[in-house]
Amino acid sequence: MDASARRLYLSHATQVDVVDLRTHRKVGTIANTPGVHGILPLPKLGRGYITNGRANTVTIFDLQMLKPLGSLPTGAKPDALLQDDFSGRVFVFNNAGSSATVIDPVTNKVVGTVALGGAPEAGVADGQGRIFVNLEDTHEIVVFDAKTLVVKQRWSVAPGEGPSGLALDRKRHRLFSVCANEKAIVLDARTGKVVAQVPIGKGVDGVVFDETTQAAISSNGEGTLTVIYADSPTSYRTATTPSARGARTITQDPTTRRLYLSTAEFGPAPAATAEVPHPRPSVVPGTFKVLEFGR
The missing domain is CATH 2.40.10.480 (Thrombin, subunit H)
Structure with missing residues (x-):
């Protein structure tokens, strides 16, 4: 999310598509990003970075032209x-x-x-x-x-296992580590002590922290969002909101506080191979979508 330009960057395996959130229209594509994972716009510098998981590189790109400027190992x-x-x-x-x-x-x-x-x-x-x-x-x-x-x-992060997303409440010094065994572990960011654990949905990948509500929100691949509220520094409760199957990646617009997730419709998984012993389900062509959540 680039809040200053009102742009959303969407990863698509080998390219990044850019959407203008004022019109909800695609305004550009950054190509040749094999195995793209993360996208980081830096508005003050006028450029951004894209991690290419299959190439072991970072692509540097221009935020205005949406064109690559080079790469780094x-x-x-x-x-x-x-x-x-x-x-x-x-x-x-x-x-x-x-x-x-x-x-x-x-x-x-x-x-x-x-x-x-x-x-x-x-x-x-x-x-x-x-x-x-x-x-x-x-x-x-x-x-x-x-x-x-x-x-x-x-x-x-025990009893958490396989932590993926991580969020920080700077005011209360709390880390939220969301884990593959359906737990969010809350730690004191000063001491590392586990102060709480709460249940979350299956297939989690991301989590954000909303400064206004002081709540952490995890995106769960089963098709839910888990909202984690603090009743005290050591006591937390959760609420669940439906999203869509496969919506595991999450970002937040810090200005509007809206949440954005992406997913698609899924078909059967391809046959397992030696290189990919646990293949993911296939994606039905033309079904990619962005989910937008507000209050």
Whole structure:
């Protein structure tokens, strides 16, 4: 989501489509992004970054022209990425490379690598120099310094397993790690202590934190959203809203507070192969859609 330009960036395996949210019309396509995962627009710099999971690169693109400007190498299978306001750096989390690639967006150069000791998924920054990132295979959150790139802490998310999405309540210092075993684990972002766990839907991938309602919202592939409300610093309750099957990726417009998810209609899965032993269901052509949620 680029709130300043009112644009939504949508990943499509080998390309990124861009939608103007004022008209709901597609305004451009950024091609040649094999295995695209994450998309990060940086309006102040007039460019953005796209992670290409199959090419092990990041595409740099122009926000106005929606054209590639070049690329940078990353670790294996770059996935989620973020910009940290404190250091000004961009951090790319390499899922198969167990690392983070560090980019200076002013010079467009790779300036470092962080060995994470596990397969990273989503990360968040606290605005004070700390980066938090879920490790999917070790069931941990690793914390490192945004400037020195030194790993400071490793916190277990047990009883959560397979954490993917991660959100941060900066005001209350709470991390929300959403996990594959249908749990959201709430941790103290200062100590790493698990303070609560709540049930969420199946097939979760993403989570956002709404500053106005002070609620975390997870996107569950089963076709639901789980809204997590805080009754106290250690007590949380949930509400469930229907979405659509496969709607696992989520972003929020910080201005309107609307949520956006994408999915499609699904057919049978293709036959398993040695390269893809657990194939995903096929997508019915022409059924891609964006879901928009408001209050």
